[in-house]
Amino acid sequence: MQYQYKPYNAQCPVCTHTANKLLYTVNARQSANHFIQTMGAKEISLDTLAQKIDSLWGKNTASVISCSNCDFVFADPFVAGDAEFYNLLPHSTTANDTNWKWEFEKSFQCISQLAASDANLQLLEIGASTGGFAKRIAKLIKKENIICLEHSAFGVNAIKQAGITAHSWDVRDLNQKGEYANKFNMVCLFQVLEHMDDLDTIFKTFNWVLKPNGRVFIGVPNADKIKFNELNNALLDMPPNHIGRYSDKTFKFLAGKWGFNITETAIEPYTPLDVMKTVMYYQSLQRRQLPPVANTLWYRVNEYIRIKYLRLQAALWHKKLGETLWLQLTKAA
Incomplete structure (x- = not known):
């Protein structure tokens, strides 16, 4: 996938900035198919799940937006899955x-x-x-x-x-x-x-x-790893399951807004092999959602080049690409 980075007017749920960037748009059937293929929900009707997602969004599509101010990546509409949605999933x-x-x-x-x-x-x-x-x-x-x-x-x-x-x-x-x-x-x-x-x-x-001085311990998916996955044709961070993507900069805005200090942050340690294993697994799950591709010589050459390039990226960036961002917030006294 390539991000579109088109101008998009939607209010960021963290900092209220509105002049933001569109990364991509998905429709309700694409979202439903994602959950059916990745969560083993084979017994769930695609139409039933798509209709539920459509009702949550209030329309047939949702966009994934990157805030130009605080780096928060959010779904528009910014609507979480409800109990009925999660009960449809295994x-x-x-x-x-x-x-x-x-x-x-x-x-x-x-x-x-x-x-x-x-x-x-x-x-x-x-x-x-x-x-x-x-x-x-x-x-x-x-x-x-x-x-x-x-x-x-x-x-x-x-x-x-x-x-x-x-x-x-x-x-x-x-x-x-x-x-x-x-x-x-x-x-x-x-x-x-x-x-x-x-x-x-x-x-x-x-x-x-x-x-006063109470702590909040938070673990969220690492935004850098999600971006790496998506730009390498692995799984999308699909709404309405995941609707917010957090970075250090995003948490600085939230902490300042609500009277917290960031005491400590860390990214889960990953080796280049860890990065390769997770991305290639997510790529296989993403391919399940797409029409089969003919196994031609040109396809095999492309796959070889893609894996070599992925290996180089993993070697260069693995310290930033752990699966989880963890942080500790402290409430002001």
Whole structure:
């Protein structure tokens, strides 16, 4: 894919800048086919999923826009998938606590240091899945001091079975619950923020529930890796599943706007081989969505050249191309 970089007038959800750039546009059937092919949703009707996506967007197409001011990349319309959309897609029916992610470990080490000097830390995890992170954090923090929010009924039940409080609430609802004002020392959300709209209310809620000097630990897909994938004909970062793409510059705008300091950032370490493996796998998933290509000599020569060029790029840029951007925010005192 090549980005279009055409002028596009849409208000950035982070900084409100409007004179931005169009990267590409997709229609509802392209989006639906993407999820069917990449998530194994073979039993879902393409028409049913496309109609649902069309209804979320309020039209047949969505555009992916790059903000010229804060570098936020966002879907227009900036509308998150709802419960009906995600229930159409396959999701985990087993609790897999062995999938300990890199961003989990980064956050665990920071929380371990904080817990050493405060035995009564309070933690909120948003989008906790089946509780893999929360269950291990319970070795540092009392279980009764941990609350998890998770839309999946299966995930909520799995967390409750571990003796940890879990609810299916939307995090934004906590603004209406006075008992959560200044309650938590930490808020954690991993691979969640990119799915969420209404960012002003999200960050307002962080301020509401956090104590002074409280921390937010965030893991999101690395915007540089997504761009690398897309420009190398791998998977698109497809709305309405992912609707926001965050960079260091984007988080600086958000932190300044909502009274947070960026304490630490890091990109998941990747080797050139890691980059090659992930991009080539995503390329194979992207090809599933396209008509078959004749296996001619010219096609094989092009593939050879493309792989060689990909290998060179991976060697040069792998330190920027880890899968996840992690950061720690601290609320102003």
